[in-house]
Amino acid sequence: MSGRLIESLATTPTLAALFSDESVLQAMLEFEAALARAESRTGVIPKDAADAITAAARPCNFDIPSLADAAFRAGTPAIPLVKMLTEQVRKTDVDAARFVHWGATSQDVADSAMSLLLKRAEPLLIGDLSRLDKALEKLSDSHKDTVMLGRTLLQPAPPVTFGLKAAGWLASVRRGRRRLRNAFRTAAVLQFGGASGTLASLGERGPAVAEALRDELGFGESAAAPWHTQRDELATLICACGVLTGSLGKMARDVSLLMQNEVEEAFEPGGDGRGGSSTMPNKRNPTACVLTLAAAHRVLRLWFSRLA
Numbered sequence: 001m002s003g004r005l006i007e008s009l010a011t012t013p014t015l016a017a018l019f020s021d022e023s024v025l026q027a028m029l030e031f032e033a034a035l036a037r038a039e040s041r042t043g044v045i046p047k048d049a050a051d052a053i054t055a056a057a058r059p060c061n062f063d064i065p066s067l068a069d070a071a072f073r074a075g076t077p078a079i080p081l082v083k084m085l086t087e088q089v090r091k092t093d094v095d096a097a098r099f100v101h102w103g104a105t106s107q108d109v110a111d112s113a114m115s116l117l118l119k120r121a122e123p124l125l126i127g128d129l130s131r132l133d134k135a136l137e138k139l140s141d142s143h144k145d146t147v148m149l150g151r152t153l154l155q156p157a158p159p160v161t162f163g164l165k166a167a168g169w170l171a172s173v174r175r176g177r178r179r180l181r182n183a184f185r186t187a188a189v190l191q192f193g194g195a196s197g198t199l200a201s202l203g204e205r206g207p208a209v210a211e212a213l214r215d216e217l218g219f220g221e222s223a224a225a226p227w228h229t230q231r232d233e234l235a236t237l238i239c240a241c242g243v244l245t246g247s248l249g250k251m252a253r254d255v256s257l258l259m260q261n262e263v264e265e266a267f268e269p270g271g272d273g274r275g276g277s278s279t280m281p282n283k284r285n286p287t288a289c290v291l292t293l294a295a296a297h298r299v300l301r302l303w304f305s306r307l308a
Helices: 013-018 020-039 047-056 064-074 078-090 107-142 161-187 199-219 232-258 287-307
Strands: 149-151 155-161
Touching: 013 107, 020 047, 020 064, 020 078, 020 107, 020 199, 064 078, 078 107, 107 161, 149 161, 149 232, 155 161, 161 232, 232 287
Parallel strands: none
Antiparallel strands: 149 155
């Protein structure tokens, strides 16, 4: 059953599509196909085998509900995925089937697929932040002389300008975008270590296969070592997301307070079914602010759940 009625309140259509079942499956299959090609390039497996694996590694060859059910039993989608892919390859090339997933382990598939999705998520998030940057810069410039009441702890204070308030929002967004870029660069990298992180099954060709695989998947940087038991870079990315959404939440809180009928100093855009009420036509609800604050709270809970 589709979850869009719920997801629409927690993500964007582009990010929902990026992390959909189909997209996650595609990323895992891309890893398996790229692994076969990398091993063919380095002389580990025959080229015919790599071609057969690549041809079979298409999402249309897989039943996602069956894969999900099997993943629940296995504790990972990688195990049933490899089994299903092997069966698909065997239909066209029996010899090639034995080279599926050669030298890799389940976590290599899962983590590298996640890294592929993160790499693709980065420009979507950065694009949204760039649009927000331009909007806040324009808002700050156009209201640099718009005087408003200053407040400390919600109590009246000496006057400020609305442009100054918007400039503060803008500065935090720019800092958050910079942190996010740096975190993506170090977190979205290839994971490839084999059964216990040594690539022992590939012998002396292990490092060469890893480098060829990194090239096949388009990762710009290599991790210093297999990292699937070391999650600090992912934690850093979550922290960067948390700080950024915290900054956005602060902005949302400011705007929602300024939208109160008793204040009425700033408003979200209205109209076209936005921010209304099914009962009270006079209402102009801070809908975007509420969704932003909810996102900030979810990221915080996610972080603490990872620490538990």
